[in-house]
Amino acid sequence: MTVTEPAPSAPSTGRPVLEASGVTMRFGGLLAVNDVNLTVREGEIVGLIGPNGAGKTTFFNCLTGLYKPTSGQVRFEGTPLPPKPRAVVKAGMARTFQNIRLFANMTALENVMVGRYCRTSAGALTSVLHGPKYRREEAATRARAQELLEFVGLGRSTEHLARNMPYGDQRRLEIARALATDPKLILLDEPTAGMNPQETKQASDLIFKIRDSGLSVVVIEHDMRFIFNLCDRVLCLVRGETLIEGLPGEVQSDPRVIEAYIGTGEDDDEDESSDGRPQDGPEEGR
């Protein structure tokens, strides 16, 4: 796992935005996440890595209110977060999903406008009557959505239907929609999955730009080069538990991390594909 470019410098010790303590999630007899702690500070980019089934997405789901953790607590800017997705978004936390979840038959602009509605105040009646308040808010929502599309590099695709957009653009559109909720923290679940190297580079540039605009970022990825070049800190989960949390260089060189991904060699017959590559290994620089 070698990295050619240096990792960005670690941010100053900003205020904690997100504090997860002792988060545990059990599905019947399966302990998917076990006593995981994570603090994300203002302006930080934190990476979450681990082999398939390590509990990364389950942990994200606990942070964003999709799952009520079996035990543990999630605090956002010092206040406990109720395990409800809407409350989490209102508090200032947005996310994207491993599998793209856009409104396929809506335009890029409409998709981003949908994300914006959690911050508008026009009630149902005002919306139906299309009164002046509704029209003012609608115009502001449209303008902000346009601005966000430009921010993510999709300024020329506003009227394209989401389903007709290239894969990398759809991922960027999802990020724009998440940004439309005015988050302080954004969680990205495998933002470069299926991307070619050029799209991956653009994704990393966009995440730096998001951080530079004042947000904190947590990102799940299997692409190790991407993670170690991007993040200020990295948390590695294995079988639902924290294996190590530290600076990218520390995590990258920890033999337990390498072992967790590629195994000790004892199970080679089971773990390797026919061409000898580990099936569940880190996808470096894909």
Ligand SMILES: Nc1ncnc2c1ncn2[C@@H]1O[C@H](COP(=O)(O)OP(=O)(O)OP(=O)(O)O)[C@@H](O)[C@H]1O
């Ligand atoms: N809703 C659920 N019900 C039961 N088991 C689940 C559920 N969601 C996840 N799991 C199990 O919890 C464990 C952790 O899964 P999770 O998807 O969080 O891992 P991951 O690290 O995100 O994996 P990947 O990198 O493959 O996306 C796995 O064993 C998975 O099968």
